[in-house]
Amino acid sequence: LSGEFTIIEKYFAPLAADCLGALGLKDDAAILDAAQYVISKDILVEGVHFVTGDPARSVARKALRVNLSDIAAKGAKPAGYLLGCVWPESVDEEYIAEFAGGLKDDQDEFKICLMGGDTTVHRAKKAPLTISLTMFGVAGRSGMIKRSSAAIGDDVYVTGTIGDSGLGLSILARKEKGLKEFKDQLCERYQVPSPRVQIGGALCGIANSSIDISDGLIADAGHLAEESGVAIEIGVDRIPLSAGASAWASNFAGGSDSAIMKLAAFGDDYEILFTAPPSCRRAIQMAAQVTKTPVTKVGRVIRGAGVLMKNAEGATLSPECAGFDHFKR
């Protein structure tokens, strides 16, 4: 393995080449120039946020993408990032090269650059790879879309489909043995999520409030409801499902509603849940078309508190699980 400064020079400095404020990664700090920035910081830990043995390339891309998802949900345009890596004691240079390759692929795809960071190696045996990523986005003209500004009467929308990533994780963890036909697609949703960067920027000035779905649809709707001081009603039968998730739900022993409730509690979707007044329906349809993003109206914002999950007959279902909590044992 090369030395620290060689590793930085060889693998990471090229990723910062187009970013003026990164100073070629040759200083202690980066420069961020005047604008309103939206900043997100998510940490990924081996064994918690990705599976030991996941390819280096997809781990790198997931680290970028979970943060890109936060920036997108806030209506901002991603610009650049700081990267902190703590490598396992046993890391080899090939792994680092693959990791940097994954970053490069996504830098090109999302037009972002590396601005700076820190890289170090664990001394404890078998300590897990840990990636800390801080992403900067330029705020849209109407500023950041917050969690706290949903209004009574708003429609509630989600992008894409819900629950695929959770099924992917179950397959990777060998808990789910079926779904052979959809295996690759579902696992990819877990390993390399697709942040909704295009429509995220377009929602600025349209959506009243927004959150990305990382803890689970029900849990994240709950966060948004709480910060806005409202209740959110969601039609379980309206939640958009992929073909794989539909197949899984229709075979679920407890029935389709229970299955969808589980999908809505999994998390790691990195879709956007947002609210907007009914007067914006046409604008949202346009934004969805222009950015080629599936958008589904799943419910509405009402007076009250919490999340109400309704079945097709209008009965309220009780969530078995309120989403992922890193501190729960």
Add this chain to the structure above:
Amino acid sequence: LSGEFTIIEKYFAPLAADCLGALGLKDDAAILDAAQYVISKDILVEGVHFVTGDPARSVARKALRVNLSDIAAKGAKPAGYLLGCVWPESVDEEYIAEFAGGLKDDQDEFKICLMGGDTTVHRAKKAPLTISLTMFGVAGRSGMIKRSSAAIGDDVYVTGTIGDSGLGLSILARKEKGLKEFKDQLCERYQVPSPRVQIGGALCGIANSSIDISDGLIADAGHLAEESGVAIEIGVDRIPLSAGASAWASNFAGGSDSAIMKLAAFGDDYEILFTAPPSCRRAIQMAAQVTKTPVTKVGRVIRGAGVLMKNAEGATLSPECAGFDHFKR
């Protein structure tokens, strides 16, 4: 242990109370308003950057202070930070409360606030506490002081004293058995460094180039020389030492020059090494007085490359060690 959101609400949200852009830690991202910012990101890992068993309060303060040191060396005024924590599986709430208490102490001392972040828990047994901190400083009127702008003929200065932190680590690791009289003082330099925030801001517009000393005086002078395309000559007998380091050096078997070379290679000093033209000597003296910061002229910038360590007779000494490299095994 409470749940993730309770932990954030109870221990971390109060630290963000005075920061408008943090939105009370109730959103996915923070807002950074228009200004030129200097950003630094340093990760601290248990067993690498601090000793297992170090008090939670001092670990928290060290995480802030190593980043404050980067911001200070760049001539910027610290403003706020993003915090990423990966707690060991066995963490208890008392530890987190102590950690947050340490952050609070230093927020008050340095007038900074928490802007956002992420908190998660290891699943692997005995995986080390890992803290990733991103610090934002408002750049001085002349912009960031870089590593790359030292000029031939500049004087070379360091703040404070060199090598104390390395001796402190040797004492904590029970490699150094002497120095009883200076034990607390030296260990504190390792556990809770004192970033030179006051003089850092004052150097903007005076210093031509600057770096904080984290890898070791010789190594960091080398980084500065390399990025500036110059050589740096340092008088070994001019390097400022504390009473404890002086006592250690005078008892060193290899002689005083060798001892000081070791002190200059230890690292973790979090002092500032900077260069300025001779015409600025009076301004630097004033800045040192006003900010009550010891500043010592240790050498000069000359044509060439690398770092030349000279003894009192003008002979060049060869560094045994080029400073700390996280990738060296």
